[in-house]
Amino acid sequence: MNKENSEARAFQNWLWGRLHPQDFSILWAPVSYREIGLLCGVSASTVQHWLGDSTAVSHREPGDRYQRLLALADWFLSTFELTPQQLIAQFELEQQPQECE
Numbered sequence: 001m002n003k004e005n006s007e008a009r010a011f012q013n014w015l016w017g018r019l020h021p022q023d024f025s026i027l028w029a030p031v032s033y034r035e036i037g038l039l040c041g042v043s044a045s046t047v048q049h050w051l052g053d054s055t056a057v058s059h060r061e062p063g064d065r066y067q068r069l070l071a072l073a074d075w076f077l078s079t080f081e082l083t084p085q086q087l088i089a090q091f092e093l094e095q096q097p098q099e100c101e
Contacts, residue, residue, distance in 0.1 A: 009064055018067035019074050021050045027074065028084050035084045038091070039073045040066045 021040075025031055033047040040047070040062075049060045077087060 012064070012068060016068045017071040018064060019071040020067055021047060021062055021070060024070045024074060025051065028077065031084045035088055036070070038088050039084065040069050042066070 019027075021036055024036060033044040033051070037044045037047045046060075049058050050062045050066075052059055073084070073087070076082075077084060
């Protein structure tokens with residue numbers, strides 16, 4: 001990674017903050033792996049690797065991008081008094097094909 005990208009990433013982390021999926025799941029319990037995955041644009045399996053046993057071979061740490069997305073989602077949900085389930089339902093509703101009248 002070059003210096004410019006490194007500086008941009010550091011600025012984004014400072015500006016938006018970061019929220020680890022484990023912390024998000026505690027704040028917004030009960031929230032499923034699927035729901036966290038939908039908010040981050042990853043599979044439920046990826047979230048399982050993030051939240052699984054940290055000593056397991058399959059454990060992975062989420063990147064800055066995903067932690068920034070969860071920080072933004074946390075702010076959005078708190079500000080508009082929604083649950084993750086309500087936000088996801090809204091996204092799914094908007095993606096349904098519109099009927100022609």
